[in-house]
Amino acid sequence: MARKELQGRDNWQTKSGSSGKAGIAEQNFIKVFKKALKGTNYIISGHPADLKHLYENVQLPAETLSQIFNPDDEVMKNAQSRGWGVSPGFSITNKKTGKILFGEIKRQDGWVEGKNPSAGRGNAHERMCKLFTPGLMKAYREIGGIMDTSILPFWVIFEGNITRDPKRNREILFWFDEYDKNFFMWRPGVSGKALVEHFNKYLKKYLD
DSSP states (O other), X not given: OOHHHHTTGGGGGTSSOHHHHHHHHHHHHHHHHHHHHTTSSEEEEESOSTTTTTXXXXXXXXXXXXXXXXXXXXXXXXXXXXXXXXXXXEEEEETTTOOEEEEEEEEOOOOOTTSOXXXXXXXXXXXXXXGGSHHHHHHHHHHHOOOOTTSOSEEEEEESGGGGXXXXXHHHHHHHTTOXXXXXXXXXXXXXXXXXXXXXXXXXXXXX
């Protein structure tokens, strides 16, 4: 399943430029799922716009408004034209039920053989923590329709050496606690098939 798209994926770890490697990881993830979901009720989308305007209509208290910069309506509208919200890395939608599982792909370096512990000092995994905030959690559930609290309304895929870093593996497992099915360590050598099987086994049922 999707073997062609994953050929050479171990080499992603060695290409220069972390942003480039992150982009490649995301593209390959999307390709794997597009092939796996073809002909089903499920579709995968990259950077869905469902939450693009999430913050624009937040009503601030009068006291706050009196203490901050307040541009005129035209300037504000222009500033918001690109969207004041969030852009998840992907979403998987059940076309039949309309339910959506949002997701992020986080590619990060890490402490592995031949490197110092400082090699794992990146913060891509920390930026993921915004998903756990009360406001975003509520929005993801309401927009995606996953209200079952036995699972989180998002899925995070980790890529790169962070997936083998002894500190980061412990840290991420601690953060997710009993929601350990809401993240996947896509380690070098792990096939796209294993990734799809994780979704099918643990997450797909919440979209039905």
